[in-house]
Amino acid sequence: MIPAETIRPTPIWAHSAFPALVLVTISMGLALVLNPGLLSPFGLIGWSASQIGLWIAVLAQAMVIIGRSIDLSVGAAISLLNVVAVTLAGLGCSTLAVIALVLLAGLAVGTVNGLLVGYLRLNPLLATFSMSFVLLGLALQIQPAPGGSVAFEAVAVMNGATWGCPNALVALGLMLLLWRVLTASRFMLLLRAVGSDPARAFNSGVPVGRVRAQAFAIAGIINAVAALCLTYAVGSGDPLLAQPYTLLTIAGAIIGGVSLAGGEGTGPGAVLGVMFIGIAAELALGAGVSPFYQQSIVGLILLLGLVGVVLFGNWTRRLRREAIIRKLQLSQKAA
Amino acid sequence: MSLIIQKVTKTYGPVTAVNEVSLSVAPGECRALYGGNGSGKSTIANMVAGVVAPDSGRIEIDGRPLESVTPRYARALGIGITFQELSLMPALSGAENALLGDLPVRAGLLLNQDKMRARAAEQLAPIGLDRLAALRVDLLQTGQKYLLELAKALYLRPKYIIIDELTTTLHASEVELFSRLLSWHLVQGGGALFVSHRLDELRRFCSTISVLRNGELVAEGALADASDRQLIEWAGGAEQASPVPVTQDREAETALKVLNLRLDPVSPPLNLHCGKGEILGLGGLPGQGQKALLRVLAGLGNPAGPVELKLNGRDLPLASPVASAAAGVAFVTGDRDEAAMGIRSIRENMIAPFLARPGASIPNRDALTRALARLSTRYAGLDRPINSLSGGNQQKVLVARCLLAQPALLVAEDATKGIDVAARADVHRLLREMAQEWGTAVLVTSSDDLELVELCDRVLVMEGQSVRAELSRRKGNLSVDNLVAAYMTQEQAA
Numbered sequence: 001m002i003p004a005e006t007i008r009p010t011p012i013w014a015h016s017a018f019p020a021l022v023l024v025t026i027s028m029g030l031a032l033v034l035n036p037g038l039l040s041p042f043g044l045i046g047w048s049a050s051q052i053g054l055w056i057a058v059l060a061q062a063m064v065i066i067g068r069s070i071d072l073s074v075g076a077a078i079s080l081l082n083v084v085a086v087t088l089a090g091l092g093c094s095t096l097a098v099i100a101l102v103l104l105a106g107l108a109v110g111t112v113n114g115l116l117v118g119y120l121r122l123n124p125l126l127a128t129f130s131m132s133f134v135l136l137g138l139a140l141q142i143q144p145a146p147g148g149s150v151a152f153e154a155v156a157v158m159n160g161a162t163w164g165c166p167n168a169l170v171a172l173g174l175m176l177l178l179w180r181v182l183t184a185s186r187f188m189l190l191l192r193a194v195g196s197d198p199a200r201a202f203n204s205g206v207p208v209g210r211v212r213a214q215a216f217a218i219a220g221i222i223n224a225v226a227a228l229c230l231t232y233a234v235g236s237g238d239p240l241l242a243q244p245y246t247l248l249t250i251a252g253a254i255i256g257g258v259s260l261a262g263g264e265g266t267g268p269g270a271v272l273g274v275m276f277i278g279i280a281a282e283l284a285l286g287a288g289v290s291p292f293y294q295q296s297i298v299g300l301i302l303l304l305g306l307v308g309v310v311l312f313g314n315w316t317r318r319l320r321r322e323a324i325i326r327k328l329q330l331s332q333k334a335a
Numbered sequence: 336m337s338l339i340i341q342k343v344t345k346t347y348g349p350v351t352a353v354n355e356v357s358l359s360v361a362p363g364e365c366r367a368l369y370g371g372n373g374s375g376k377s378t379i380a381n382m383v384a385g386v387v388a389p390d391s392g393r394i395e396i397d398g399r400p401l402e403s404v405t406p407r408y409a410r411a412l413g414i415g416i417t418f419q420e421l422s423l424m425p426a427l428s429g430a431e432n433a434l435l436g437d438l439p440v441r442a443g444l445l446l447n448q449d450k451m452r453a454r455a456a457e458q459l460a461p462i463g464l465d466r467l468a469a470l471r472v473d474l475l476q477t478g479q480k481y482l483l484e485l486a487k488a489l490y491l492r493p494k495y496i497i498i499d500e501l502t503t504t505l506h507a508s509e510v511e512l513f514s515r516l517l518s519w520h521l522v523q524g525g526g527a528l529f530v531s532h533r534l535d536e537l538r539r540f541c542s543t544i545s546v547l548r549n550g551e552l553v554a555e556g557a558l559a560d561a562s563d564r565q566l567i568e569w570a571g572g573a574e575q576a577s578p579v580p581v582t583q584d585r586e587a588e589t590a591l592k593v594l595n596l597r598l599d600p601v602s603p604p605l606n607l608h609c610g611k612g613e614i615l616g617l618g619g620l621p622g623q624g625q626k627a628l629l630r631v632l633a634g635l636g637n638p639a640g641p642v643e644l645k646l647n648g649r650d651l652p653l654a655s656p657v658a659s660a661a662a663g664v665a666f667v668t669g670d671r672d673e674a675a676m677g678i679r680s681i682r683e684n685m686i687a688p689f690l691a692r693p694g695a696s697i698p699n700r701d702a703l704t705r706a707l708a709r710l711s712t713r714y715a716g717l718d719r720p721i722n723s724l725s726g727g728n729q730q731k732v733l734v735a736r737c738l739l740a741q742p743a744l745l746v747a748e749d750a751t752k753g754i755d756v757a758a759r760a761d762v763h764r765l766l767r768e769m770a771q772e773w774g775t776a777v778l779v780t781s782s783d784d785l786e787l788v789e790l791c792d793r794v795l796v797m798e799g800q801s802v803r804a805e806l807s808r809r810k811g812n813l814s815v816d817n818l819v820a821a822y823m824t825q826e827q828a829a
Binding site for chain 2: 185186189193195197200204205263320
């Protein structure tokens with residue numbers, strides 16, 4: 001029964017993030033043809049600063065989905081944290097104090113979600129959907145209309161570059177590094193176990209509720225980082241600023257290979273997924289189609305990407321399975 | 336110092352699953368827990384494992400009571416369990432699954448990958464899976480998964496291990512590995528509670544036995560003192576373990592014809608036929624294409640190339656279970672995760688295949704009740720959810736629903752998996768009756784060679800997705816010895 005050779009866990013083409021990588025490469029190529037200025041130093045700074053909030057927020061969403069939950073309050077939470085940051089700055093808090101308080105606020109929101117889903121066992125869809133209105137109401141209470149500002153120096157840093165590399169990309173790199181550390185943690189393995197099959201994880205002695213709650217809490221902190229980056233990229237507050245993030249992060253995570261069925265997917269894959277969505281928007285813009293059609297075009301590209309990812313995923317999974325079965329049979333014969 | 340279960344009772348609605356049962360397992364003892372379907376074996380196993388809370392009674396592990404009902408707490412007290420439905424997470428690797436109960440960490444948070452690899456190798460080598468440790472569990476074969484479940488339970492070095500129907504799906508060579516691990520556990524001073532339907536295995540591994548019947552303890556003692564006949568009687572198996580099979584004499588006209596079927600791109604084409612009213616078995620080592628073949632016939636799998644499938648002269652549709660059902664094919668599997676819709680009612684589960692087909696007439700409640708009665712199914716009402724039944728009775732419901740369609744072809748994949756001798760005899764009798772009354776062609780696989788020999792008119796031995804040998808009752812060469820010899824010689828010759 002022992003195969004003659006060890007079977008490699010995952011070849012590159014069978015990696016869950018591979019389709020997203022292909023999509024980003026192709027769409028980026030097209031975008032550059034339409035708009036060569038995109039990768040100029042200035043263009044890159046502008047683009048990455050406009051996207052950084054979404055790039056980081058998708059990590060939070062990916063974390064939650066890997067545990068077979070979903071967070072429909074991402075957009076509202078980040079919008080709330082944005083107006084909190086601007087309001088604190090307006091009250092005269094130093095930038096460091098703003099960052100610390102926003103991180104705490106993010107943790108608090110995530111923890112509440114985590115308690116509802118993990119310990120009270122509410123359906124994550126309903127719990128976070130309701131939560132999104134609670135957060136939206138709070139945001140509108142704190143700052144009903146767009147406006148306000150944060151420390152100019154911090155805005156300059158977020159929209160600047162270090163040795164030619166846009167600082168927004170540096171921030172993304174740091175978050176991916178943090179994700180890498182999380183991936184190597186005991187917690188992440190337990191979370192994948194919970195996401196893969198909650199009942200079996202419970203029977204295996206995994207504290208399912210606690211692990212889910214922790215995932216939401218960590219996602220809350222990541223949301224706070226996203227909110228801070230977004231706030232310093234934009235420089236002002238808006239209670240509806242990040243509303244679209246909720247669905248964009250879900251779509252992006254799925255394109256990036258994070259399975260709604262839980263247990264599968266990676267942070268970098270999810271980031272590639274939302275990158276693809278962002279580039280799709282650039283494409284529609286660059287192609288010069290009427291603004292009325294733009295939304296439809298972006299949606300269509302997104303839909304095609306999604307279909308491609310799903311079909312490709314099924315296909316590679318089947319190929320992989322067949323390859324392994326064949327190998328096992330060969331080695332059985334050899335034995 | 337032992338595992339003591341004292342007068343535990345558990346009721347589910349109107350059904351008393353376990354009634355004041357007491358038993359104990361001492362270190363070094365392997366106790367058999369034997370009984371029919373719904374006799375409460377799995378409920379007891381789950382209560383000890385901390386999955387199910389007893390209504391009353393007491394469970395004590397080396398003097399410490401099982402106070403909080405969570406699997407985590409039971410584990411901490413020294414209980415290991417292998418679940419009948421497995422506790423493996425499909426998206427995790429074999430190594431991750433096996434070590435999940437106690438992950439080696441660095442600085443309290445990060446996994447220690449070196450130690451993980453070392454421990455996984457140590458844990459999986461005895462079951463021959465160390466080289467597949469990094470592979471996702473859902474890529475493994477069924478037998479490998481069950482061995483992994485055992486390795487996972489033993490990893491925490493439990494003082495007492497509960498083994499729930501683990502060996503049912505294992506092949507002879509895998510049972511050998513299992514036996515080695517179990518004896519090592521017992522020699523180390525561990526105890527075991529072994530739940531199985533197979534008397535030969537109980538005799539091989541166990542020294543003492545507790546027999547359950549309808550949730551009550553009916554006999555207890557040394558296994559050597561009781562004969563097989565006695566045990567079956569105690570468990571309530573009024574019928575014989577091996578009923579006399581009905582032999583097929585007439586040369587039946589062909590019902591099913593399979594030509595040029597390739598199950599995967601590299602295998603040779605496969606041809607077979609099955610007569611009207613014939614019961615045809617597919618045997619051999621596990622994973623040689625038996626299940627894949629059945630699934631193609633049921634419209635659940637795709638062949639790897641063009642194929643000719645004919646049922647009573649008409650082409651069988653491919654890759655559509657609905658079209659297959661409409662063409663007169665019924666499918667039943669022993670994998671209840673896949674076939675039973677847990678929280679829906681027994682009635683809905685039974686009429687689902689008809690609801691799925693536009694224009695099919697839905698059987699009425701009388702028909703359902705009659706079908707269930709033919710298998711002497713125990714249930715509290717047609718509108719109760721199917722998961723309120725024991726595994727064996729769920730399986731009877733799934734078999735009974737095949738009756739309703741009067742199928743021209745019945746495809747049964749390990750249909751008696753995890754059900755007791757009496758229930759198995761019921762299912763066998765029913766399959767034979769269908770074959771005789773309606774001329775239904777019946778295709779079956781089983782992980783149990785004896786079952787194939789008892790039930791079938793003819794058995795095809797498969798290897799590498801094709802047919803390598805044929806044994807038939809008419810020719811008089813159908814026996815367990817011949818069947819085992821047919822695939823064992825292949826193993827040596829290959």
